[in-house]
Amino acid sequence: MTDVTPATAPLLELREVDASYGATQVLRKVSFTVADGGMVALLGANGAGKTTTLRAICNTFVRTTGEIHFAGARIDRLPTERIAAAGIGHVPDGRGTFKGLTVRENLRLGAYLRRDTRETASDVEKMCAHFPILQKRMEQQAGTLSGGEQQMLAIARALMGRPRLLLLDEPSFGLAPVIVQEIFRILRQINRDERTSILLVEQNVRLALDLVDHVVLLETGRVVASGLPSVITADEAVRRAYLGA
Amino acid sequence: MQALLHQIFSGLANGAIYASVALALVMIFKATHEVNFAQGELAMFSTFVASSLINAGWPYWGAFVATLAFSFVVGVVIERVVMRPLQGAPALNTVVVFIGLLVLFNGLASWIFGHTMREFPSPFPPAAWYGSSYLSPHEVGMIGVTLVVLTIVFLFFRFTRLGLAMRAAAENPHSSRLVGINVGWMLALGWGLAGALGAVAGMMAAPIVYLEPNMMSGVILYGFAAALLGGIDNPWGAPLGGFLVGVLENVAGAYLVGSHLKLALALALIIGVLLFKPSGLFGKTTVVRV
Numbered sequence: 054m055t056d057v058t059p060a061t062a063p064l065l066e067l068r069e070v071d072a073s074y075g076a077t078q079v080l081r082k083v084s085f086t087v088a089d090g091g092m093v094a095l096l097g098a099n100g101a102g103k104t105t106t107l108r109a110i111c112n113t114f115v116r117t118t119g120e121i122h123f124a125g126a127r128i129d130r131l132p133t134e135r136i137a138a139a140g141i142g143h144v145p146d147g148r149g150t151f152k153g154l155t156v157r158e159n160l161r162l163g164a165y166l167r168r169d170t171r172e173t174a175s176d177v178e179k180m181c182a183h184f185p186i187l188q189k190r191m192e193q194q195a196g197t198l199s200g201g202e203q204q205m206l207a208i209a210r211a212l213m214g215r216p217r218l219l220l221l222d223e224p225s226f227g228l229a230p231v232i233v234q235e236i237f238r239i240l241r242q243i244n245r246d247e248r249t250s251i252l253l254v255e256q257n258v259r260l261a262l263d264l265v266d267h268v269v270l271l272e273t274g275r276v277v278a279s280g281l282p283s284v285i286t287a288d289e290a291v292r293r294a295y296l297g298a
Numbered sequence: 299m300q301a302l303l304h305q306i307f308s309g310l311a312n313g314a315i316y317a318s319v320a321l322a323l324v325m326i327f328k329a330t331h332e333v334n335f336a337q338g339e340l341a342m343f344s345t346f347v348a349s350s351l352i353n354a355g356w357p358y359w360g361a362f363v364a365t366l367a368f369s370f371v372v373g374v375v376i377e378r379v380v381m382r383p384l385q386g387a388p389a390l391n392t393v394v395v396f397i398g399l400l401v402l403f404n405g406l407a408s409w410i411f412g413h414t415m416r417e418f419p420s421p422f423p424p425a426a427w428y429g430s431s432y433l434s435p436h437e438v439g440m441i442g443v444t445l446v447v448l449t450i451v452f453l454f455f456r457f458t459r460l461g462l463a464m465r466a467a468a469e470n471p472h473s474s475r476l477v478g479i480n481v482g483w484m485l486a487l488g489w490g491l492a493g494a495l496g497a498v499a500g501m502m503a504a505p506i507v508y509l510e511p512n513m514m515s516g517v518i519l520y521g522f523a524a525a526l527l528g529g530i531d532n533p534w535g536a537p538l539g540g541f542l543v544g545v546l547e548n549v550a551g552a553y554l555v556g557s558h559l560k561l562a563l564a565l566a567l568i569i570g571v572l573l574f575k576p577s578g579l580f581g582k583t584t585v586v587r588v
């Protein structure tokens with residue numbers, strides 16, 4: 054299996070990252086990169102450590118060792134809020150919306166670190182263009198939204214921070230296929246127009262492979278394969294294990 | 299009828315104090331799910347500081363504002379220095395620390411300021427035009443000050459970026475960090491605001507109960523009752539609970555249980571709410587879909 058080394062320095066690089074919850078070690082020597090402007094899918098079976106990898110990057114819930122570099126700086130010892138400030142947006146597992154706050158307040162919080170009030174306001178409009186349902190729900194408490202609507206809100210909230218890298222943990226979870234198609238279309242558009250890099254964890258492997266330009270395969274906390282989607286899908290063992298074909 | 303009205307109005311005045319205390323308790327509870335047993339003693343200590351400033355020749359409102367600032371800083375420092383290292387510690391440890399703080403501030407006040415009761419001035423002159431047969435000028439003043447303070451607090455939480463961040467941090471610390479909020483500082487700010495609110499209550503209560511190290515022991519009980527009655531999780535309910543408890547206390551004290559059993563009434567309220575309506579009278583009923 055060939056690994057494609059990007060010509061420019063990667064935006065995100067994990068070097069031999071271990072991660073554990075208390076005494077339970079979950080990630081072992083995980084190394085991979087996300088190119089600036091790239092789209093990477095992190096795939097693997099349930100419990101492989103995908104969510105944990107995203108948590109390790111944001112330094113939440115897990116303790117990590119090893120090095121994580123982002124935009125040329127080490128971030129693995131920074132507190133979560135500083136990692137967000139460095140330009141990483143995270144749509145976490147379980148969505149993490151502020152259920153007691155309104156949709157508008159959720160979006161405002163996504164832009165918490167920004168001071169450009171006018172552009173923030175126009176970004177709210179942009180999010181409503183991406184996800185028209187949010188416009189209708191604007192003054193409602195996020196907790197009253199359906200699961201799919203909350204997922205859209207979570208994505209919109211992360212985008213409000215204008216991240217350089219967007220981490221998405223199963224954004225299609227619980228959504229109707231049409232909406233999933235729509236979300237993936239928006240991700241592609243954001244990647245193309247804003248050059249937002251994307252690290253995507255996704256159960257819907259075919260959809261993910263269709264979107265990204267690079268794949269990292271995790272198995273019980275280890276990277277077992279990494280490469281172009283076409284190369285990954287060509288591997289017989291991988292096909293059988295993860296693509297059900 | 300006249301007498302009843304009188305009891306109700308002066309109950310509202312006392313209620314103003316309970317409202318501030320209750321809101322201070324709720325503010326810390328929302329953020330940490332802990333009840334700050336030391337809130338009353340902190341308020342008492344702040345009031346002694348105000349008294350010292352006034353005795354040193356400061357004008358009343360200058361001393362008032364300086365005391366708010368002092369109490370805010372004390373609240374922030376307590377969170378940073380004492381509470382922060384306890385994060386994730388068992389609840390009992392935290393309770394012990396709260397009781398420790400209570401004893402500490404009580405002792406400090408006795409040691410620095412002494413045990414003798416002191417007069418504490420009211421900024422509202424006894425003959426002011428807004429006094430009436432129902433409410434003395436000080437009572438009107440303390441309702442007014444409380445309403446102004448409550449309004450400022452609510453505008454702050456509703457309309458400012460920092461207020462929104464504090465609400466977010468209280469509701470979902472993990473997501474808050476993901477959007478770049480420094481949750482630790484939000485907790486410290488909450489403690490600071492609670493400290494300042496308590497100081498308002500202390501300075502408004504002192505002209506009535508006199509200034510001495512145990513001046514808040516009754517008030518804090520009513521404050522707890524108010525917070526529980528309004529809903530310990532509900533910043534809108536707490537002040538309402540405060541006014542309600544104030545009126546209940548006065549009316550029941552005059553017509554039902556007599557003044558000796560008034561404090562027992564507060565306890566009965568606390569127990570009653572915990573038993574029958576733990577989320578409080580105005581407890582939030584949020585519809586949450588998953």
Ligand SMILES: Nc1ncnc2c1ncn2[C@@H]1O[C@H](COP(=O)(O)OP(=O)(O)O)[C@@H](O)[C@H]1O
Pocket residue numbers: 074077079097098099100101102103104105106114
């Ligand atoms: N909070 C936690 N405490 C302890 N173990 C956890 C925790 N969260 C996840 N794990 C364990 O870590 C492993 C990887 O989980 P996760 O990263 O959520 O996998 P994935 O997202 O790939 O399904 C699993 O074995 C899971 O049981």
Ligand SMILES: [Mg+2]
Pocket residue numbers: 103104105146
């Ligand atoms: Mg997961």
